[in-house]
Amino acid sequence: MVQPSVKMDTKKSGNDVDSGTSSSVEEGWTEWDETKARRKVDFSVLPLLFLGLLVFQLDRMNIASALTGGFAEDIGVSLDTINAGNQMMFAGIVLLEIPSNLALQKLGPRKWIAGQVLAFGTVASLQIFIHNKAGFLASRLILGFCESGYIPGAIYTLSTWYAKRELAKRVAILFFGMFGANAISPLLATGILKLDGAGGLHGWQWLFLLEGLFTIVVSFILIFFLPGSPDMPRPLLSPGLIRFDSNDRDILQKRLERDDNEKKGGAQGMEIPLQLVWKTVTHFRRWPHFISTFCLFSTWSSLTTYTPSILKSLGWDTIAANALAAVGASLSLVFVFIFAYISDKTNVRGGTVILAQVCFLITLIVAREVHPHVGQWSRWALWTAVNALAVGYHPVHNTWLQLNCRSPGERSISIAMWVMSAISGLMVGTQYYQAKDRPFYSNGLRIQIIMVSVGIVFAILQVGIYKVHNKRVAEGKHEADEDGQEPQIYVP
Numbered sequence: 001m002v003q004p005s006v007k008m009d010t011k012k013s014g015n016d017v018d019s020g021t022s023s024s025v026e027e028g029w030t031e032w033d034e035t036k037a038r039r040k041v042d043f044s045v046l047p048l049l050f051l052g053l054l055v056f057q058l059d060r061m062n063i064a065s066a067l068t069g070g071f072a073e074d075i076g077v078s079l080d081t082i083n084a085g086n087q088m089m090f091a092g093i094v095l096l097e098i099p100s101n102l103a104l105q106k107l108g109p110r111k112w113i114a115g116q117v118l119a120f121g122t123v124a125s126l127q128i129f130i131h132n133k134a135g136f137l138a139s140r141l142i143l144g145f146c147e148s149g150y151i152p153g154a155i156y157t158l159s160t161w162y163a164k165r166e167l168a169k170r171v172a173i174l175f176f177g178m179f180g181a182n183a184i185s186p187l188l189a190t191g192i193l194k195l196d197g198a199g200g201l202h203g204w205q206w207l208f209l210l211e212g213l214f215t216i217v218v219s220f221i222l223i224f225f226l227p228g229s230p231d232m233p234r235p236l237l238s239p240g241l242i243r244f245d246s247n248d249r250d251i252l253q254k255r256l257e258r259d260d261n262e263k264k265g266g267a268q269g270m271e272i273p274l275q276l277v278w279k280t281v282t283h284f285r286r287w288p289h290f291i292s293t294f295c296l297f298s299t300w301s302s303l304t305t306y307t308p309s310i311l312k313s314l315g316w317d318t319i320a321a322n323a324l325a326a327v328g329a330s331l332s333l334v335f336v337f338i339f340a341y342i343s344d345k346t347n348v349r350g351g352t353v354i355l356a357q358v359c360f361l362i363t364l365i366v367a368r369e370v371h372p373h374v375g376q377w378s379r380w381a382l383w384t385a386v387n388a389l390a391v392g393y394h395p396v397h398n399t400w401l402q403l404n405c406r407s408p409g410e411r412s413i414s415i416a417m418w419v420m421s422a423i424s425g426l427m428v429g430t431q432y433y434q435a436k437d438r439p440f441y442s443n444g445l446r447i448q449i450i451m452v453s454v455g456i457v458f459a460i461l462q463v464g465i466y467k468v469h470n471k472r473v474a475e476g477k478h479e480a481d482e483d484g485q486e487p488q489i490y491v492p
Helices: 017-027 031-042 045-068 071-075 079-095 097-107 109-129 133-147 150-159 164-195 203-225 246-260 274-281 284-313 318-346 349-373 376-389 394-403 408-429 442-474
Strands: none
Touching: 031 045, 031 246, 045 071, 045 079, 045 109, 045 133, 045 150, 045 164, 045 203, 045 284, 045 318, 071 079, 071 133, 079 097, 079 133, 079 284, 079 408, 097 109, 097 150, 097 408, 109 133, 109 150, 109 203, 150 164, 150 394, 150 408, 164 203, 164 284, 164 318, 164 394, 274 408, 284 318, 284 349, 284 376, 284 394, 284 408, 284 442, 318 349, 318 376, 318 394, 349 376, 349 394, 349 442, 394 408
């Protein structure tokens, strides 16, 4: 049974049902009313944002399967050019991340998110015309520009619908779209690449075309059916598949106001002053979040780009390599949800992030030490384990960051910074696996082990900073700031 949303109290467990029930009664609605309203969000907003993130990831990672279909050879580029192109894509995302989130606040998710998906779907489908190095690099950069802002925008939009204690599992489900795309992309490629030669097109051209057109279809689904926010839930061009009555809107708005101790207007037309942007960017106590995210997420770039190629180099053909690559990505969904469940159940946010990171570190160490000494199937099992645990920390880390933001505007900018950190890590990580390091990638795995270890240190440091600050507040050593706000109590 889903528990009712309650106002967050950092001194209590995240599962205090009694206080939530009494709060609901005081507000004039029942626990059932609140659950019903929340379920409408679960079956409308969440799956649509999930679908958008799924095609987002399909369009940027299908390059991995295209490589197994001869893409690099057909356009005459080297592995170094592929790495450079991916770096340019990630750079494009980083450059426009915060401006995109500001645009989201101005235009609202109904227009901005749907428009973004249409833009990057169009660019993705036009990749069939790439025939040289310049075209490849330009297309990756433009794809990055178009994709910038989708992830922080989607996460922030969720935070305008859900109470804080409900957020970790929903963010995990949202990220199922990204990590699920890693699982289904190789499987889709096994079928699409068989079209090689049909209509005079290479298999990789069919891959870009069909997945890009699917993204464009999804953009129109969002235009017609994505609700805006609790105060303006009607989709842009239709009444919506699931409709929110006045009672639903009242419940969804008031429970979030109770959660944040302030009136909230959702993600529709909210202005974020530049002063708040600067204050959020320079909030030094949260910077270990971003450094840890940068270090850990840098390891994922090489895995998503080269796992199918690595498996092909171990002796499998194109179809089998793509199919086997999907196993680790599929298992990652299980671990993402397990760690999200632990985080919500225990309310030990930093500890759960560190646990997930340590599990990933162990698999990397085992893979590097064992990989050269075992057979083909054992090597596949090692790569599968690495991929399965590569991102388990990611959604719960985002929720941990959000729980330590005070206002919706601060949360929006912090999420953008967190995604910028992650994407910057991906940009660096494209260089971890080099052609000269084949077939065991010992140097690449060593770099990944170092980066994960550094990330864990900064996650531990973040917990320590929060605990020390909370102790000083309890001792009366921190006073209200210039705006009259009481000292913040963090969730360690």
